[in-house]
Amino acid sequence: MTREMERHPDIIGMREKYDVAAAKPAFQVADGLTMLAGLFLALSPWIVGFSGITSLTVNNLVTGLAVTLLAAGFSSAYGRTHGIAWIVPVIGVWTILAPWLIRGDADTPATITTNVIVGAIILILGLVALGMSMTRRR
Numbered sequence: 001m002t003r004e005m006e007r008h009p010d011i012i013g014m015r016e017k018y019d020v021a022a023a024k025p026a027f028q029v030a031d032g033l034t035m036l037a038g039l040f041l042a043l044s045p046w047i048v049g050f051s052g053i054t055s056l057t058v059n060n061l062v063t064g065l066a067v068t069l070l071a072a073g074f075s076s077a078y079g080r081t082h083g084i085a086w087i088v089p090v091i092g093v094w095t096i097l098a099p100w101l102i103r104g105d106a107d108t109p110a111t112i113t114t115n116v117i118v119g120a121i122i123l124i125l126g127l128v129a130l131g132m133s134m135t136r137r138r
Helices: 004-007 009-022 025-050 052-084 088-100 107-136
Strands: none
Touching: 004 025, 009 025, 052 088, 052 107, 088 107
């Protein structure tokens, strides 16, 4: 049944629509910036200097790598991965809230500033990517 679904005209048309949306330069810029934001989030404990806060360090490393891998997947096969694009803005919101929600003394000025700025960037870029994929061709 899966092979039959792969050849269904509606699925083929939908993938083509999303691939056309992903080929737009604005989408590619947003996707590239999302990937860079994810890399920065993953490395932020060492760049900003709060790697001593283990729980937030692990959180930022894992969520940053997740955003980076999602952005790589979107740039290479958005027609197949568009269904999970909503995860990027959710990770952005989590990144903003993480310093206050993670146990330990994770809510220092450096962690709050870093996570709020990077989380907001990831949230906005994720919403931009979602919005571009929802626009209709005229």
